Amino acid sequence: GEDVEQSLFLSVREGDSSVINCTYTDSSSTYLYWYKQEPGAGLQLLTYIFSNMDMKQDQRLTVLLNKKDKHLSLRIADTQTGDSAIYFCAELGYGGATNKLIFGTGTLLAVQP
Amino acid sequence: DAGVTQSPTHLIKTRGQQVTLRCSPKSGHDTVSWYQQALGQGPQFIFQYYEEEERQRGNFPDRFSGHQFPNYSSELNVNALLLGDSALYLCASSLKGFEQYFGPGTRLTVT
Numbered sequence: 001g002e003d004v005e006q007s008l009f010l011s012v013r014e015g016d017s018s019v020i021n022c023t024y025t026d027s028s029s030t031y032l033y034w035y036k037q038e039p040g041a042g043l044q045l046l047t048y049i050f051s052n053m054d055m056k057q058d059q060r061l062t063v064l065l066n067k068k069d070k071h072l073s074l075r076i077a078d079t080q081t082g083d084s085a086i087y088f089c090a091e092l093g094y095g096g097a098t099n100k101l102i103f104g105t106g107t108l109l110a111v112q113p
Numbered sequence: 114d115a116g117v118t119q120s121p122t123h124l125i126k127t128r129g130q131q132v133t134l135r136c137s138p139k140s141g142h143d144t145v146s147w148y149q150q151a152l153g154q155g156p157q158f159i160f161q162y163y164e165e166e167e168r169q170r171g172n173f174p175d176r177f178s179g180h181q182f183p184n185y186s187s188e189l190n191v192n193a194l195l196l197g198d199s200a201l202y203l204c205a206s207s208l209k210g211f212e213q214y215f216g217p218g219t220r221l222t223v224t
Binding site: 004031033035041042043044045048088090092099100101102103104105106 | 146207210214217218
Protein backbone atom coordinates (compact mmCIF):
# COMPACT_ATOMS: atom_id res chain seq x y z
CA GLY A 1 0.00 0.00 0.00
CA GLU A 2 0.93 3.63 -0.19
CA ASP A 3 1.50 5.49 3.03
CA VAL A 4 3.94 8.15 4.17
CA GLU A 5 4.17 9.04 7.84
CA GLN A 6 5.71 12.00 9.61
CA SER A 7 5.70 13.34 13.14
CA LEU A 8 3.38 16.32 13.45
CA PHE A 9 5.48 18.92 15.26
CA LEU A 10 9.09 19.87 15.97
CA SER A 11 10.31 22.85 17.99
CA VAL A 12 13.93 24.01 17.94
CA ARG A 13 15.92 27.07 18.95
CA GLU A 14 17.44 29.37 16.36
CA GLY A 15 20.96 28.23 15.49
CA ASP A 16 20.33 24.59 16.42
CA SER A 17 20.00 21.75 13.92
CA SER A 18 16.56 20.40 13.03
CA VAL A 19 15.92 16.81 12.02
CA ILE A 20 12.60 15.94 10.41
CA ASN A 21 11.82 12.26 9.95
CA CYS A 22 9.63 10.35 7.53
CA THR A 23 8.80 6.70 6.89
CA TYR A 24 7.37 5.36 3.66
CA THR A 25 5.98 2.01 2.60
CA ASP A 26 6.51 1.66 -1.15
CA SER A 27 9.88 -0.07 -1.55
CA SER A 28 9.75 0.53 -5.31
CA SER A 29 9.86 4.31 -4.89
CA THR A 30 12.55 5.79 -7.12
CA TYR A 31 12.68 9.35 -5.85
CA LEU A 32 11.96 10.84 -2.44
CA TYR A 33 11.35 14.54 -1.96
CA TRP A 34 11.22 17.24 0.68
CA TYR A 35 8.89 20.19 0.20
CA LYS A 36 8.39 23.29 2.36
CA GLN A 37 5.06 25.08 2.72
CA GLU A 38 4.72 28.47 4.36
CA PRO A 39 1.29 29.70 5.56
CA GLY A 40 -1.13 30.34 2.72
CA ALA A 41 1.41 29.39 0.06
CA GLY A 42 2.12 26.57 -2.35
CA LEU A 43 4.84 23.95 -1.92
CA GLN A 44 8.49 24.77 -2.50
CA LEU A 45 10.71 21.91 -3.66
CA LEU A 46 13.70 21.86 -1.30
CA THR A 47 15.61 18.80 -2.37
CA TYR A 48 15.21 15.20 -3.46
CA ILE A 49 17.19 11.99 -3.38
CA PHE A 50 17.31 9.08 -5.76
CA SER A 51 16.72 5.69 -4.20
CA ASN A 52 20.22 4.38 -4.98
CA MET A 53 21.78 7.09 -2.80
CA ASP A 54 22.26 7.10 0.97
CA MET A 55 22.89 10.78 1.48
CA LYS A 56 22.62 14.08 -0.32
CA GLN A 57 23.88 17.44 0.93
CA ASP A 58 22.75 20.80 -0.40
CA GLN A 59 24.05 23.82 1.54
CA ARG A 60 22.31 23.70 4.97
CA LEU A 61 20.20 20.69 4.01
CA THR A 62 21.25 17.06 4.42
CA VAL A 63 18.99 14.20 3.34
CA LEU A 64 19.60 10.70 4.69
CA LEU A 65 17.92 7.63 3.22
CA ASN A 66 17.77 4.21 4.88
CA LYS A 67 16.16 1.95 2.29
CA LYS A 68 16.19 -1.10 4.54
CA ASP A 69 14.05 0.67 7.14
CA LYS A 70 12.24 2.87 4.55
CA HIS A 71 13.26 5.91 6.55
CA LEU A 72 14.04 9.36 5.20
CA SER A 73 15.27 12.35 7.17
CA LEU A 74 15.95 16.00 6.50
CA ARG A 75 18.53 17.81 8.59
CA ILE A 76 18.58 21.60 8.54
CA ALA A 77 21.81 23.03 9.94
CA ASP A 78 21.86 26.42 11.74
CA THR A 79 18.06 26.66 11.73
CA GLN A 80 16.71 30.18 11.27
CA THR A 81 13.31 31.71 12.07
CA GLY A 82 12.67 31.86 8.33
CA ASP A 83 12.77 28.05 8.31
CA SER A 84 9.53 27.96 10.30
CA ALA A 85 7.03 26.19 8.04
CA ILE A 86 5.40 22.82 7.35
CA TYR A 87 7.73 20.27 5.78
CA PHE A 88 6.35 17.44 3.66
CA CYS A 89 8.15 14.36 2.52
CA ALA A 90 6.83 12.67 -0.60
CA GLU A 91 7.59 9.54 -2.56
CA LEU A 92 7.34 8.97 -6.29
CA GLY A 93 6.18 5.64 -7.58
CA TYR A 94 8.29 3.55 -9.91
CA GLY A 95 8.20 3.32 -13.65
CA GLY A 96 5.74 3.63 -16.48
CA ALA A 97 3.20 6.39 -15.99
CA THR A 98 3.37 6.27 -12.22
CA ASN A 99 4.61 9.77 -11.53
CA LYS A 100 2.26 10.81 -8.79
CA LEU A 101 3.64 12.16 -5.55
CA ILE A 102 2.40 10.57 -2.33
CA PHE A 103 2.72 13.00 0.56
CA GLY A 104 2.93 12.64 4.28
CA THR A 105 0.75 14.77 6.56
CA GLY A 106 3.56 17.24 7.14
CA THR A 107 5.74 18.28 10.08
CA LEU A 108 5.29 21.76 11.51
CA LEU A 109 8.71 23.17 12.35
CA ALA A 110 8.63 26.00 14.89
CA VAL A 111 11.91 27.90 15.36
CA GLN A 112 12.19 29.80 18.62
CA PRO A 113 14.38 32.94 18.59
CA ASP B 114 11.52 32.80 -15.98
CA ALA B 115 7.98 32.66 -14.59
CA GLY B 116 7.23 29.76 -12.32
CA VAL B 117 3.97 27.86 -12.18
CA THR B 118 1.00 30.20 -12.14
CA GLN B 119 -2.57 29.47 -11.10
CA SER B 120 -5.81 31.39 -11.31
CA PRO B 121 -7.88 32.47 -9.59
CA THR B 122 -6.24 32.85 -6.18
CA HIS B 123 -9.45 32.47 -4.23
CA LEU B 124 -12.93 31.34 -5.18
CA ILE B 125 -16.22 31.02 -3.32
CA LYS B 126 -18.92 28.79 -4.78
CA THR B 127 -22.24 27.36 -3.68
CA ARG B 128 -23.02 23.65 -3.36
CA GLY B 129 -24.08 22.18 -6.68
CA GLN B 130 -22.23 24.74 -8.79
CA GLN B 131 -19.36 24.03 -11.15
CA VAL B 132 -15.86 25.52 -11.04
CA THR B 133 -12.88 25.77 -13.41
CA LEU B 134 -9.35 26.32 -12.15
CA ARG B 135 -6.42 27.17 -14.41
CA CYS B 136 -2.71 26.43 -14.40
CA SER B 137 0.22 27.54 -16.54
CA PRO B 138 3.35 25.41 -16.18
CA LYS B 139 6.96 26.53 -15.95
CA SER B 140 8.60 27.22 -19.27
CA GLY B 141 9.95 23.99 -20.75
CA HIS B 142 7.70 21.71 -18.71
CA ASP B 143 5.30 19.34 -20.46
CA THR B 144 3.45 17.61 -17.62
CA VAL B 145 0.83 19.04 -15.29
CA SER B 146 -0.42 17.34 -12.12
CA TRP B 147 -3.27 18.47 -9.90
CA TYR B 148 -3.49 17.94 -6.14
CA GLN B 149 -6.11 18.69 -3.52
CA GLN B 150 -4.94 19.79 -0.09
CA ALA B 151 -7.55 19.81 2.66
CA LEU B 152 -6.85 21.87 5.76
CA GLY B 153 -4.19 20.26 7.92
CA GLN B 154 -3.47 17.49 5.42
CA GLY B 155 -0.85 16.68 2.84
CA PRO B 156 -1.74 17.12 -0.83
CA GLN B 157 -3.68 14.29 -2.48
CA PHE B 158 -3.11 13.44 -6.14
CA ILE B 159 -6.09 14.08 -8.42
CA PHE B 160 -4.70 13.42 -11.91
CA GLN B 161 -1.82 14.11 -14.27
CA TYR B 162 -1.81 15.34 -17.87
CA TYR B 163 0.86 14.72 -20.48
CA GLU B 164 0.57 15.27 -24.23
CA GLU B 165 -2.99 16.51 -23.70
CA GLU B 166 -4.11 13.20 -22.21
CA GLU B 167 -4.93 12.14 -18.67
CA ARG B 168 -2.08 9.79 -17.84
CA GLN B 169 -3.00 8.77 -14.32
CA ARG B 170 -5.82 9.41 -11.90
CA GLY B 171 -6.06 9.32 -8.12
CA ASN B 172 -9.01 8.28 -6.02
CA PHE B 173 -11.34 11.11 -7.03
CA PRO B 174 -14.85 10.83 -8.51
CA ASP B 175 -15.75 11.64 -12.11
CA ARG B 176 -17.01 15.04 -10.95
CA PHE B 177 -13.35 16.00 -11.21
CA SER B 178 -12.19 16.36 -14.79
CA GLY B 179 -9.40 18.14 -16.55
CA HIS B 180 -7.86 19.19 -19.77
CA GLN B 181 -4.43 20.04 -21.11
CA PHE B 182 -3.98 22.41 -24.02
CA PRO B 183 -1.34 22.33 -26.80
CA ASN B 184 0.65 25.03 -24.94
CA TYR B 185 0.78 22.63 -21.91
CA SER B 186 -1.49 24.77 -19.73
CA SER B 187 -4.25 22.93 -17.94
CA GLU B 188 -7.68 23.26 -16.41
CA LEU B 189 -9.31 21.43 -13.54
CA ASN B 190 -13.11 21.27 -13.56
CA VAL B 191 -15.24 20.20 -10.64
CA ASN B 192 -18.99 19.66 -11.15
CA ALA B 193 -21.79 19.44 -8.58
CA LEU B 194 -19.67 20.95 -5.83
CA LEU B 195 -19.92 19.53 -2.32
CA LEU B 196 -18.94 21.17 0.95
CA GLY B 197 -16.12 18.62 1.18
CA ASP B 198 -14.56 19.98 -2.00
CA SER B 199 -13.42 23.04 -0.05
CA ALA B 200 -9.62 22.90 -0.17
CA LEU B 201 -6.45 24.35 -1.64
CA TYR B 202 -6.03 23.08 -5.19
CA LEU B 203 -2.42 22.86 -6.27
CA CYS B 204 -1.01 22.50 -9.72
CA ALA B 205 2.48 21.09 -10.26
CA SER B 206 4.45 21.16 -13.46
CA SER B 207 7.36 18.97 -14.46
CA LEU B 208 9.29 17.50 -17.33
CA LYS B 209 7.87 13.98 -17.66
CA GLY B 210 6.69 14.01 -14.05
CA PHE B 211 9.87 13.85 -11.96
CA GLU B 212 10.84 17.18 -10.37
CA GLN B 213 7.42 18.63 -9.72
CA TYR B 214 7.23 22.37 -9.06
CA PHE B 215 4.09 23.74 -7.48
CA GLY B 216 2.10 26.89 -8.07
CA PRO B 217 0.68 29.02 -5.26
CA GLY B 218 -2.66 27.23 -5.39
CA THR B 219 -6.32 28.20 -5.65
CA ARG B 220 -8.26 28.33 -2.40
CA LEU B 221 -11.80 27.04 -3.10
CA THR B 222 -14.53 27.56 -0.52
CA VAL B 223 -17.87 25.84 -1.05
CA THR B 224 -20.78 27.20 1.01
